[in-house]
Amino acid sequence: MKEVYDVVIVGGGTNSLSIAGYLGKCGLTVCILEERGECGGGAENTEPMPGCKIDPHATYLYGGAAPAFEQLELHKFGFRMVHFNVLSGGVTSDGNGQLFGGNVKNEAAMNLALKKMSAKDLKANELMATINGDPARLAELLRSIYWTPPPPPHISLAMEDLPWAKVFRKYNHPLYEDSWNHMPTMELLDTLFESEQMKMVSAMGSWYNGPHPNWKGTAVPGYCCNMLLGYSCGQPRGGMHSLTHALVRCAMHYGARIYTNSKVEEIIVEDREAKGVILADTATARNRKIYADKAVLSNTHVKPTFLELIPERELDAGFLERVRGINLKGGSLFVLSLVTREMPRFKGEAEEMFSNGLYPNCTVINTDSREAMFNMERVVYSENTHPMRKEDMVLMFLNHDVFDASCHTPEGYHVFTPIYLEVPPPEYHRDGPLAVNNAKWDIVEVMMEKIREVAPNLTDDKIVAKFVNTPYDSSLRNMAFVGGNWMGISQEEEQWYQKKPLPELSRYRTPIKNLYLCHQTSYPGGLALQAVSYNLMHILIEDLKLRPGEWWYPSPHFIPSNA
Ligand SMILES: Cc1cc2nc3c(=O)[nH]c(=O)nc-3n(C[C@H](O)[C@H](O)[C@H](O)COP(=O)(O)OP(=O)(O)OC[C@H]3O[C@@H](n4cnc5c(N)ncnc54)[C@H](O)[C@@H]3O)c2cc1C
Numbered sequence: 001m002k003e004v005y006d007v008v009i010v011g012g013g014t015n016s017l018s019i020a021g022y023l024g025k026c027g028l029t030v031c032i033l034e035e036r037g038e039c040g041g042g043a044e045n046t047e048p049m050p051g052c053k054i055d056p057h058a059t060y061l062y063g064g065a066a067p068a069f070e071q072l073e074l075h076k077f078g079f080r081m082v083h084f085n086v087l088s089g090g091v092t093s094d095g096n097g098q099l100f101g102g103n104v105k106n107e108a109a110m111n112l113a114l115k116k117m118s119a120k121d122l123k124a125n126e127l128m129a130t131i132n133g134d135p136a137r138l139a140e141l142l143r144s145i146y147w148t149p150p151p152p153p154h155i156s157l158a159m160e161d162l163p164w165a166k167v168f169r170k171y172n173h174p175l176y177e178d179s180w181n182h183m184p185t186m187e188l189l190d191t192l193f194e195s196e197q198m199k200m201v202s203a204m205g206s207w208y209n210g211p212h213p214n215w216k217g218t219a220v221p222g223y224c225c226n227m228l229l230g231y232s233c234g235q236p237r238g239g240m241h242s243l244t245h246a247l248v249r250c251a252m253h254y255g256a257r258i259y260t261n262s263k264v265e266e267i268i269v270e271d272r273e274a275k276g277v278i279l280a281d282t283a284t285a286r287n288r289k290i291y292a293d294k295a296v297l298s299n300t301h302v303k304p305t306f307l308e309l310i311p312e313r314e315l316d317a318g319f320l321e322r323v324r325g326i327n328l329k330g331g332s333l334f335v336l337s338l339v340t341r342e343m344p345r346f347k348g349e350a351e352e353m354f355s356n357g358l359y360p361n362c363t364v365i366n367t368d369s370r371e372a373m374f375n376m377e378r379v380v381y382s383e384n385t386h387p388m389r390k391e392d393m394v395l396m397f398l399n400h401d402v403f404d405a406s407c408h409t410p411e412g413y414h415v416f417t418p419i420y421l422e423v424p425p426p427e428y429h430r431d432g433p434l435a436v437n438n439a440k441w442d443i444v445e446v447m448m449e450k451i452r453e454v455a456p457n458l459t460d461d462k463i464v465a466k467f468v469n470t471p472y473d474s475s476l477r478n479m480a481f482v483g484g485n486w487m488g489i490s491q492e493e494e495q496w497y498q499k500k501p502l503p504e505l506s507r508y509r510t511p512i513k514n515l516y517l518c519h520q521t522s523y524p525g526g527l528a529l530q531a532v533s534y535n536l537m538h539i540l541i542e543d544l545k546l547r548p549g550e551w552w553y554p555s556p557h558f559i560p561s562n563a
Pocket of ligand 1 (some may be wrong): 010011013016033034035036039040041042043057058059060123134262263264265299300301333335412435477479480481484485486487515519521525526527528
């Protein structure tokens, strides 16, 4: 029997599962085909040691402002958030600590953070609060950036008409200027703040959540990454994979059929129109060919979508060349997880600051000055190798069990997961794709030296186990993590808004009729924000003539294709 659905989706990541929920809720039949034994893509947890859960990929949920949470009513499907006690901290190599805000309800953390700020920083903080201090305004700002499809390619918006510029203006934001749209994040931080620690933690919040602070045009997304984190402030109860479970339940509730262990080998294209997919021989789905009446969505990386899944004859050579040229740099993270017998005791004043329940969920190690960050950038992106000197390492040291007891850690143990270090994508490494894997325990050695410099108590006898996930490992776990890059492709001015991933693909449509992109390689990019799926809904409502119920609200900044 021919197996036919309205919509067939290649891949079962969070963007796929949420669009399946949306389309099912609109009454369409949907089939998801996932290559792995489990859905969720990067929203995955593993337990390499009994009782100790680690995060090889996504770790925190920044998507609190996502309309999908309300529109798909994920709480009905078991989704619960746990919020941080304290947001983040920084520590210099001589133990100078700083807390950076925190859960709005945690006054003690807030007071400690503010106490160490200079008059200029306090003032900037106060002015930023025009938006940051009010969750409704902050959600409105974040939605104007992340949860709004870019305008159609034929429309070019003046800087003052950009959606976020309008929101900043609406609330008379005293600091925002249109020049932010071309600035590197670091330049913006230099204009706003005085304290180098404060700049470093924000800069790393940007880099390890997307845009490199030194790259042109990253100021808005770079700065707003910090706001995403501040807004959501937590993780799903039980870890990131719990989000997957809620999304799977939701998609199935609305009738989606999900096949796991079902790798798609080809997207069937006839006369430049997508008709369905062909599965690998090993697939567990009933039929090798599955047909789509209305649309095929690709929830895998833009490169394999066009370079592997679609017969070459269906696409122009020039287009394929430009897809090949899409830059993968940035976002390839070396992920160390540690099981320890003790919490780190930081030296100097950081120890006192981070005590009494005010332990940061994430500590940036090496906030002395921006030099280390720039050294790390030079080593990784110019010399195309991995850092091997502790002076070139700025680490993000994350810690879940201080705020969420559901991150099961056996009594007497602590799990630090993940501890991030930036390394080159495997295919750009000067010594070949396996270079980082071959050097991984040497890299860990230097990372441990750096960690012990600020937390001397973490001696070998306190370390129970170490686990590593390299970018190469990530690309084996998830075929969509091309280059092991967590945000899919580079995050910079040339890869932002109407240019992402290529101008003609920025509205999620493709040169193949009825084929759409639904993966983090489309705007706004990485993180489990369910932003690509929400944005794509606007386009599918137009093309498939969908009529969602009252539950649907579009972005107020959406510009229809026929405008
Ligand atoms: C180290 C690291 C840290 C991260 N930290 C965070 C974080 O803290 N917070 C956060 O929000 N995000 C984080 N992310 C990013 C997050 O994981 C991704 O942004 C998110 O998973 C993207 O979702 P997606 O649905 O677009 O794609 P994916 O999650 O990549 O899902 C794509 C799916 O498609 C499947 N697939 C691919 N090809 C095929 C095929 N041919 N046939 C069938 N199935 C196929 C894959 O197996 C996969 O399940 C991190 C990622 C990494 C690597």
